[in-house]
Each structure stands twice: as C-alpha cells, then as structure tokens.
Amino acid sequence: MAADVMAPARPTKAERPRKQRTFEQTNRRLRWMMLAPALLFVAAMIIFPLLYTLDLSFTDAFGAVNAPSKHVGWQNFADALGDTRRFWPAAGRTAVFTIGAVVLETVFGLAVAMLLRKPFRGQRWFRTVLLIPLLTTPVAIGILWLLILDPTNGIANHLLTQVGIPRQEFLGSVGQSLPTLMLIDVWQWTPMMTLLLLAGLSTLPEEPEEAALVDGATGWQRFRLVILPMLLPTLGTALVLRAVDALKTFDLLYAAKGPGGGSDFEAETLNVYAYGLTFDYQEYGLAAAVLVLFTLFIIGVVVLLRRSGKESAA
Amino acid sequence: MSAPTTAPTTAPAPAAAPPVDPVLARRLRRARTGKVLKAVAIVVVMLVFLLPMVWMFAAAFKTNVQVTDPSVGLWFKPTLENFRSVLEAGTLLRSMGNSVLIGVVSTLLSALLAVPAAWAVGRFDMRRTGSLVLIARIVPAVSLLVPWYYLFARAGLVGSYTVLILSHMFAAVPLILWIMTGFFAGLPVELEEAARTDGLSAFGAFWRISLPLAAPGTATACLLAFVFSWNNFMFSLVFADENTQTVPVTLYNFISYASTDWGGLMAAATLITVPVLLAAVLGQKYLVAGLTSGATKG
Numbered sequence: 301m302a303a304d305v306m307a308p309a310r311p312t313k314a315e316r317p318r319k320q321r322t323f324e325q326t327n328r329r330l331r332w333m334m335l336a337p338a339l340l341f342v343a344a345m346i347i348f349p350l351l352y353t354l355d356l357s358f359t360d361a362f363g364a365v366n367a368p369s370k371h372v373g374w375q376n377f378a379d380a381l382g383d384t385r386r387f388w389p390a391a392g393r394t395a396v397f398t399i400g401a402v403v404l405e406t407v408f409g410l411a412v413a414m415l416l417r418k419p420f421r422g423q424r425w426f427r428t429v430l431l432i433p434l435l436t437t438p439v440a441i442g443i444l445w446l447l448i449l450d451p452t453n454g455i456a457n458h459l460l461t462q463v464g465i466p467r468q469e470f471l472g473s474v475g476q477s478l479p480t481l482m483l484i485d486v487w488q489w490t491p492m493m494t495l496l497l498l499a500g501l502s503t504l505p506e507e508p509e510e511a512a513l514v515d516g517a518t519g520w521q522r523f524r525l526v527i528l529p530m531l532l533p534t535l536g537t538a539l540v541l542r543a544v545d546a547l548k549t550f551d552l553l554y555a556a557k558g559p560g561g562g563s564d565f566e567a568e569t570l571n572v573y574a575y576g577l578t579f580d581y582q583e584y585g586l587a588a589a590v591l592v593l594f595t596l597f598i599i600g601v602v603v604l605l606r607r608s609g610k611e612s613a614a
Numbered sequence: 615m616s617a618p619t620t621a622p623t624t625a626p627a628p629a630a631a632p633p634v635d636p637v638l639a640r641r642l643r644r645a646r647t648g649k650v651l652k653a654v655a656i657v658v659v660m661l662v663f664l665l666p667m668v669w670m671f672a673a674a675f676k677t678n679v680q681v682t683d684p685s686v687g688l689w690f691k692p693t694l695e696n697f698r699s700v701l702e703a704g705t706l707l708r709s710m711g712n713s714v715l716i717g718v719v720s721t722l723l724s725a726l727l728a729v730p731a732a733w734a735v736g737r738f739d740m741r742r743t744g745s746l747v748l749i750a751r752i753v754p755a756v757s758l759l760v761p762w763y764y765l766f767a768r769a770g771l772v773g774s775y776t777v778l779i780l781s782h783m784f785a786a787v788p789l790i791l792w793i794m795t796g797f798f799a800g801l802p803v804e805l806e807e808a809a810r811t812d813g814l815s816a817f818g819a820f821w822r823i824s825l826p827l828a829a830p831g832t833a834t835a836c837l838l839a840f841v842f843s844w845n846n847f848m849f850s851l852v853f854a855d856e857n858t859q860t861v862p863v864t865l866y867n868f869i870s871y872a873s874t875d876w877g878g879l880m881a882a883a884t885l886i887t888v889p890v891l892l893a894a895v896l897g898q899k900y901l902v903a904g905l906t907s908g909a910t911k912g
Contacts, residue, residue, distance in 0.1 A: 330816045331734040335743065338731035338787055342750050345784045349761035350753065356760065366768060412659055415652060426656065427902055429663050431894040434905070436667070437845040439862040440883040443869060444670045447681070447876055455669065458684035491663065492905070499906035519648075548754045551847040555866055574756045579852060584760060591757035602752055 350595075357588035369585065376589035386565060387590065390573040391597075393478055393561075397569060398546040401485045405542060406535070408486065409493025414523065416494070417501050430491035438488070442555030445484050446471060471556055474566040481553060481567055485546065493538055500534025501527070540605045547598055550575065570594045670887070673880035681876040696881035706882055708857075709864040712775075713886075716860060717843040720779045721836050724786035729832055732791050733820055736798030737806075750788040758784075759852055766853065773855030781849035786839040793838070796907040797831035798824060834904040837897055841890055861886040 357376055361369035380387050416426060433441070449456050449470035457467045470480045504527065512526045550571045553561060559576050561568030568576075574594060577587035668688070673681050675692035700706050734740060762781065763772070771777045805827070806819040814822060825832075847862040854863055865882055868875075894901060 331738050331740070334730035334734040334820075335740070338727040338791060339743070339746065341727055341783070342746070342787055345762075345780070346750060346753060346758065349758045349765075352761035352764070353757050356764075415655055415659065420653075420656070424898065426660055428895055428898045429660050431898060431901060432667055432891060433663055435841050435845075435890045435894050435901075436887050437847070437862050437865070437883075437890070439845075439847050439865050440670075440887055443865065443879055443883055444666060446869075447673060447880065448666060448669060450682075453682040453684060455684045487663070487666070495902055495906050499902075544752055550756070551845075551862070554851075555847070555869070571754060571756060574754070575759075575848075578756065578760050578763070584764075588757075588760060591754065591760065594754055595757055598752060598754065 353588045353591055356584055357592045359585045359588075361584035361588075363582050372585070376586045377593070379586060380589050380593060386568065386573060387570075389565065390561075390568050390570045393567070394547060394569040394571070397478060397482055397485070397549065398543060400479075400482045401489070401546050402539065402543050404482075404486045405490045405493045406539060408490045409497055409538075410535075412490065412494040413497035413501060414527075416498060427495070430494060432491075433488045434491050434495075436488075438551035439555040441484065441488055442552050445480075446556060449480065474562075474564050477557060477562060477566040481556060484556070485549060485552060488552070489542065489546070493542060496538040496541070497531065497534060500531050500538075503534075504530050536605070540602060543601060543605060544598065547571075547601065570597075667887075670880055671884055673876060674884040676877055676880075678875060678877045681880070696877040697885070699875075700878050700881045700885065705859070705864055705867075706861070706885065709859045709861050710886070712778075712854075712858055713844050713860040716775060716778045716782055716858075717840045719775075720782035720786055720843055721839045723779070724783045724790055724839055725832060725836055727783075728787045728790035728835075729794055729825070729828070730820070732794030733798045733824060733828075735791070736795040736800075737803065737824075739799075748788060748792070750784065755848055759848070763852060772853055773858055775858055777853045778850060778858060778860070781853060782843040782846055785842055785846065785849075789839055789842065790832075790835040793835040793904045793907050794828065794831055797828055797835075801827055830900065831904075834897065834900040837893055838901065838904050841893060844886075844890065 359369040360372045451472040512522045557567040574590045577583045680686045766777050809819040809823045850860040850863045
C-alpha cells in the first residue's frame with residue numbers, strides 16, 4: 301500500500317495538450333504536499349489499526365484493555381468458524397439482510413427514478429422528500445418505526461386490521477424481526493438508489509430512445525433494450541456503494557433490537573455480533589478474528605461485484 | 615404538486631386534427647391514462663416516504679395516552695408538554711451542544727485536510743491514489759473501533775472530545791475528498807493556467823482561483839459531513855462518556871429508561887431531526903448533487 305502511495309503519477313494522457321504536461325511536472329511536488337496530510341491521516345487511522353486487529357486475532361486478549369495476552373495461533377478463527385450458534389447464523393442474517401434489502405432498493409429505486417425522470421411540477425419538492433429519510437438519524441428512524449410497528453399500540457396494525465389483515469408482531473417476534481428491519485432499511489435507502497439512478501439517467505443521450513420511439517418500441521421495450529443497458533455502469537456503482545453500506549448496517553439494528561439483536565439473537569448480523577463481542581463481552585481476540593473474516597468477506601463482495609459489473613458493462 | 619406532467623413528452627400527435635387512425639387514437643388514449651397513473655404513482659410514493667416522518671412529528675405533540683392510541687390520527691389538540699419535559703431533563707440540550715461542537719470542529723478540520731487533497735486528485739487525475747482513501751468506506755468501522763479503543767483507552771482519552779472529533783473526521787475526510795474530487799475535476803484547467811501565465815504560483819492558482827470557485831461545492835460537502843457527524847452513532851456510542859454524549863446516543867439511552875414515554879422519545883427525535891430537515895430543504899439542490907457526485911463517473 302505504501303509503495304502505491306509513493307509511486308510516481310501515471311504519465312499524462314496523450315490527448316492532453318503539451319502545455320499542461322509542463323504544468324503538471326512543475327506541480328508534482330505541490331500535489332503531493334496537498335494530498336499527503338489527508339492520506340497520512342486516513343492511513344494512520346486505518347492501516348495501523350487494521351494490522352493491530354490482525355495481530356489481536358491471533359491472541360487470547362480478553363477483559364481489561366491492558367490485561368496480558370498471549371498468541372494462540374489460529375484458535376480464534378477455528379472457534380469462530382466452528383460456532384454454529386452465533387457466528388454462522390449471524391453470517392446468514394448478514395447475507396439475507398444485505399441481498400434482500402439491496403435487491404428491493406434497486407428495483408424500487410429504479411422504478412421511482414423512471415417515474416421522476418421527465419420533469420413535472422413539484423419535482424423539487426419530491427427530491428426534498430427523498431432526502432429526508434437519507435439524512436435523518438438512523439437511531440431516530442429505528443425509534444420511529446418501533447412506535448409505528450408496535451404490536452399492540454402501533455398505527456401499522458391498526459391500519460392492517462381496518463382492511464381485514466390480522467395483527468402482526470413485526471419487531472416483537474423472532475421470525476419477523478429481520479424481514480421488518482430489512483423493510484425499514486428499504487424505506488430509508490431506496491431514495492439514495494433513486495437519486496443515484498436519476499443522476500445516471502440525466503447523463504444518458506436522448507437519441508437512442510427517440511430512435512426506438514420512431515421504430516414503434518413500447519415503453520417497456522424502450523426501458524429494457526435502450527435505457528437499461530446504458531444505465532448499467534451507474535447501476536453497478538450504486539449497487540456496490542449500497543451493498544457495502546448494507547453489509548455494515550449497525551445503527552438501525554442496534555437501535556431497534558439492542559445488543560445481541562434481541563432475544564434468540566433474532567436480528568444479530570456479523571456487525572452487531574462483532575460489536576457485542578468487543579464491547580459487551582470484551583472478547584477482543586475472538587472479536588478481532590470475526591472482524592478479519594468479515595472484512596475479507598466484504599472485500600470479496602466488492603471485488604466480485606466490480607468484476608461482474610465490468611463484464612456486463614463491456 | 616401532484617399535477618400531471620406539463621411537457622408533452624411522448625408521441626408528437628397533432629392536437630388540432632382529430633385522429634382518424636384507430637391505432638393512433640388508442641395510443642393517445644393510452645398516453646392520457648398513462649399520465650394520470652403516473653401522477654397517482656408519484657403521490658403514493660411521496661406519501662410513503664413522508665407519512666412516517668409526519669407521524670413522528672405528530673406524536674411529539676401528543677400526550678402519552680394519545681400516542682399509544684392508534685385511532686388518534688393527525689387531528690388532536692397539540693401539547694408542548696413532551697418538549698418541555700425533554701428539554702428540562704437537560705441531557706438532550708447538552709448533547710446537542712456536544713454534537714454541534716464535535717460536528718463543526720471535525721468538519722472544519724476534515725475540510726482542511728480533504729479539500730487540498732481533492733484538488734490534487736481531481737486536477738492531476740490521481741484517481742488510483744485517491745481511491746486508497748475509499749478503503750475507509752469499505753472496512754467495517756467496528757474492526758477499527760477495537761484497536762482505536764485499545765489505543766485511546768491506554769492514552770486515557772476515551773470520553774474526550776478529541777477522540778470523538780478524530781473518529782468523526784475519519785468518516786468526514788473520505789466523504790469530502792470524494793465529493794470535492796469531482797468538483798475540482800469539473801473546473802476548467804485553463805483558468806489555473808491563465809492565472810499562472812499571469813504570474814501566480816501553482817499554489818496561488820489553487821488558492822486564489824480554484825478554491826473560491828469551489829466554494830459552493832465545499833459548502834455542500836461540509837454540510838453533508840456535518841449531518842453525518844450529527845447522525846453518527848457507533849463512534850459516539852463507544853467513545854463518549856455522559857459528558858461528551860452526542861444526540862444519537864442520548865436518544866438511544868432514552869429508549870432503555872423511558873421506553874413508555876413515547877411522546878418524550880418522539881419529541882427528542884423531532885428535535886434532533888429538525889436541523890437536518892432544514893438543511894435538506896434549504897440545500898436540496900446542492901445536497902443531491904453532492905450525494906450523487908462520482909456515482910455517474912464509475
């Protein structure tokens with residue numbers, strides 16, 4: 301990583317005018333001086349801590365922060381990977397939560413973006429409304445939905461019974477907690493998907509669609525065969541951004557279900573599990589091992605999504 | 615607000631001549647129903663995102679009896695009792711002060727680091743180096759919290775403003791860098807070149823030409839960074855003590871000891887949401903641009 305930082309900048313692009321090349325060369329020192337403080341700050345906050353976590357994952361660190369600990373080899377990893385009571389269910393919940401939420405957010409986000417694509421009166425207000433769930437404190441959103449979805453006194457059940465649907469437990473039951481939290485996440489983050497896709501849609505050329513219109517293509521055909529292929533790069537970027545954040549969801553889950561994800565760990569994802577191991581149980585060694593596995597998993601997902609994104613875009 | 619689209623967007627059919635062609639007539643009819651359906655859909659989607667928030671604000675003005683009675687809708691006699699009790703308790707006011715302090719300081723320091731860096735990345739096409747900073751977005755924050763906690767605990771800093779500002783900066787620097795890189799890349803390089811021909815140094819060209827031009831973008835990035843700091847829960851949950859608590863943590867603590875006081879909870883949630891809402895309404899255009907910058911460039 302450090303080598304990458306210090307590597308000389310890539311040669312200037314051929315299409316750049318000659319004048320700018322000299323401009324760049326004279327500024328080589330300056331650009332590093334401008335960039336270095338930010339890079340150093342982020343690196344100091346990430347690289348050293350990550351190495352520390354890696355080291356910690358091979359120790360039996362437990363309890364007070366300066367309690368003595370010794371290296372135990374791969375024991376923590378074996379413990380984590382052999383734990384079918386909390387680790388694997390948490391990993392499964394992380395996957396279910398992420399895939400479910402991101403798929404729904406993509407579908408709804410795309411639908412709403414298509415709806416808003418052409419200008420209409422009040423569009424400015426609509427975009428403001430979209431910003432509200434995005435910018436609201438996730439803890440407040442968690443509490444708000446606890447009130448709305450309260451099994452006995454919530455408005456949601458009141459409305460459901462009005463139309464003849466039986467009362468639901470929502471966050472009050474082991475079985476429904478995770479799907480409910482997923483839907484809250486969908487409510488909060490679909491606007492982000494919509495805004496990203498709207499930005500992508502606004503950059504697309506109009507000619508291909510007009511040509512398709514002249515050729516008599518239906519709306520659905522125009523969407524599927526003309527717009528969607530052009531939108532794929534944006535869709536890919538948005539998907540990666542959203543997937544990474546969904547994998548790491550913490551605030552909402554913790555605010556709505558508390559430590560351990562509630563009774564029977566019903567809403568415990570890897571993130572909540574690792575947090576609990578660290579700050580509730582102070583099992584630093586095991587927590588570090590879980591986090592190393594989790595980080596590797598996220599990096600794997602990002603690489604995979606990026607690669608498949610590039611392939612489908614090509 | 616809910617009016618159908620004004621611009622004739624589809625089939626350019628002549629309005630004066632009545633369509634004889636049955637195919638064309640069917641198309642026109644379909645276009646008209648399509649418009650109505652679209653207007654209805656827009657209203658429904660808007661309500662889906664708006665109504666839960668409205669419910670929260672309404673609950674903040676209800677008595678606790680009314681909050682837990684779902685048949686009390688949006689028509690009731692509002693009371694300020696919840697706000698009074700929440701503000702009288704004092705914790706919320708203090709944590710709002712803490713959040714403002716931590717948000718402002720961490721945002722300004724982050725801008726100081728990230729804006730020049732963004733200029734370097736955006737102006738000289740150092741995307742690969744810049745993307746190093748994106749690691750900060752990928753790594754789960756908990757895996758950094760463990761070593762941070764270790765280090766800061768040994769230094770006796772846990773609970774201090776310093777640690778909270780540092781951890782919030784960690785989130786803000788990549789955010790500002792990300793937004794501003796696109797912004798600087800979008801400024802024409804000719805302006806800086808002209809300034810240099812006129813005798814300004816390279817830094818002078820940045821300082822006197824590009825930075826003032828980037829002021830709106832910087833303001834957006836800082837506003838977003840502040841909002842994210844205001845909302846930040848995990849870092850504050852770990853590093854804050856009762857004196858340095860920020861608003862999300864205070865709100866979270868309310869659940870555990872005041873879970874029956876829904877009115878108070880909603881009043882507190884409303885109080886910490888209102889500043890963010892104001893930001894959203896006032897900076898709508900810029901915030902959307904900031905949030906989505908970079909997404910379309912892959």
